[in-house]
Amino acid sequence: MYGHHFASERMRSSLIAANPTDLEVYLFHEGRLYQSYELFGAHVIRDGGAVGTRFCVWAPHAREVRLVGSFNDWNGANSPLTKVNDEGVWTIVVPENLEGHLYKYEIITPDGRVLLKADPYAFYSELRPHTASIVYDLKGYEWNDSSWQRKKRRKRIYDQPMVIYELHFGSWKKKPDGRFYTYREMADELIPYVLERGFTHIELLPLVEHPLDRSWGYQGTGYYSVTSRYGTPHDFMYFVDRCHQAGLGVIIDWVPGHFCKDAHGLYMFDGAPTYEYANEKDRENYVWGTANFDLGKPEVRSFLISNALFWLEYYHVDGFRVDAVANMLYWPNNDRLYENPYAVEFLRQLNEAVFAYDPNVLMIAEDSTDWPRVTARRTMAALGLTTSGTWAG
Template identity: 45%
Template structure:
């Protein structure tokens, strides 16, 4: 074994401050960095007897690193022969004298799976998204329209021979598709490096490295850049809740439980057969918070969707009695994880106030999307899993039985403003035998398509930001599988093309009509309206923005029974314009409707000062506004693609 060049404890290569003071910017000093005289390697392994680096630059013979000597447990050294693109690993001797090899936790790039080595890489890119970055806060504020297209890159589209597309090609295609469909954001399922493709990226081994399956780090930067230049934001799915036990990665990194807990009652996740981060160690917190800041800084992402927050909050998550350890107060709350998330969100918003942190949290934990200084967790938004579960359960019921389960479809209004909610119809709802969203609809073929359009109409009119998994926009017939592409040939069929047009028009209305997005998180922007039939399967509600803005009314008929001359109480008399009708022939509907408008008279009904008479189509949603809108023109203040 040979020695690398030694580094003094106070070394601050490239003009940076000493490693110990970097705190939430560990990626600036940890890992492999080009310096004068070669490549500097630095790794945290406080319990190791010895640490070296092996790689393609030294014939995989170990060159020893030296401890910094500052008590941080970091080892470092400069290798003169190393170059960008070279593969490497750390060779570590544990306390038991055994040697083993580990990938770099801070590597910016990794070997293409099934290879497990890290690669030396520089992250430079000439960004062309200055306009987007300068106005990002305006494009994705809480009062802005937000319609998210969730994508798994490996199965969205592929080459004709089945090979994966490059990030760059995917960026061009996604930009065109989302521009045509009107989505404001793309959410990428995890693109961090992962050894098992079937984990969809949720078993991360390279937290700072985009997976090599689709190209280089610069290729991913081009994808983000391309979407930004078309006015489309980018959300990354991020997994700080657990990590796999693969021997080349974080598990027992220096021969001890370094990133995870030693006690499996706290350190092992029984549901996913993975390991749980030790949020009580400041080095682990710094690793994860640094990683979050890294993606915002180096990849210009606009939000992180934080996976499995509930599993972090509860010590007894997926555990039976006796399989978990209570906190010091005897409760099941993971206080260390709570403090970590508060620190995480505080750090992110301090550095990047115009981005979002979005929690996938499935319980009623209070204040998930409330500020830390008010006792909340500090996320900007939270997925509304309750709305998703209740709505899909209701929509799966035979039409005849829906009238006795109206609480499922109405209950979300009770708590719709307790958090800043995103309404998700995500990948989790179309896998593992659950079928596609189209499959969940009861009835014959026509009714299933009509029911799906009604579901989308109700969702887009409901308070909250929107998220739809790929394929849902054209009524994918089969449930999703990561090994095959979406069934794009279905676009040639009228019913599927009709659903796609309906989604595009819903997105246009969402952008254009302020009432549909300005008060997504404010109860003053929503109210139920009375309908004459008293039929519980007919929903009517009003959405409001500012006092000078148009009102919007959604009326949903969730059975195949059409209604003529149905009386509806409305906020004022006058003409109401039928902006959207999911039963229109252009969407595959039967053509029932109101010829574009309905007139309300000053005849009070229930608690409303005026009322109107409507024709309500079967299994349909109507969107009425009290002033006309042209959905073919861009909305003021909303960024659109360049011509």
């Protein structure tokens, strides 16, 4: 268990300085903090000789938030987070390097219930059926895909022919004893197979953390956690790196419309609708048994748009197949409204942010509707996705 003291006043001051800035918090609540993963979640921070771990979470309805984990025997009594503002940003700095430790947030609701929640911004998570988040430092992987990146910048990717191979990582091939291949092992198995058949890109079904294998990742709980079924975040970086070295692009299925309702995840995160719509008809996705993201909420837009940029920055993916666009564009259970204006605005904002980051990112809409201008040029009347496609693996 860590102690509640600092080795020196200088160490204390330097670690406290790592707390959220007013500008970061303001942009988050405006829906325009596109690197919100640098603020929220668990981060090992260093300043000279000072080392600590900062935790930050958004829980607007919580009465109290405590940090629990393997470092304090899962007892949050002496680990309360400080509320930064009335809109519900909470933070704590632990004066130790907690990399590798398990943790959750213990959230006290206004009516006194105690919820144990995984970190929405966790970079790594326990293997199911366990559900804790893991402190993980994403830095340190040495990429070797500079030739691929130069090639992408040199050529207009949308003018090039593409043949895309879609697969689910866990079921494409298993070992004789039924175990999964790891990200590193799959690089040796999959890349030669795909190249021999003339494909230019691999498209991976969702790799965010998810509790149920049968969902194939489409019912996620950890949007910033590449699933631990096949290894660590650095292992997945290695897989993408190997693909790029072999001349293969990597596209991931990305699900910004709905999420899993398991108790440890985003659903009713602080005892009330937080990431989801408040109205039950808008919130509940009865067909899939999931909850719909509240795309009109600025903090949710910061969360999701940042997530897309996160996969581009840290994992070097080349594009996204945006899942279930139709479910986003149209209210599924609302008799009064048809088109969802929040989703329309979100998709425009998403594409503006993504293409500002890198104009060569592939943005593929999985759309089964006749909504006009899904892939039209980015204007106020268009969504700005670059192509549309629904295909079988």
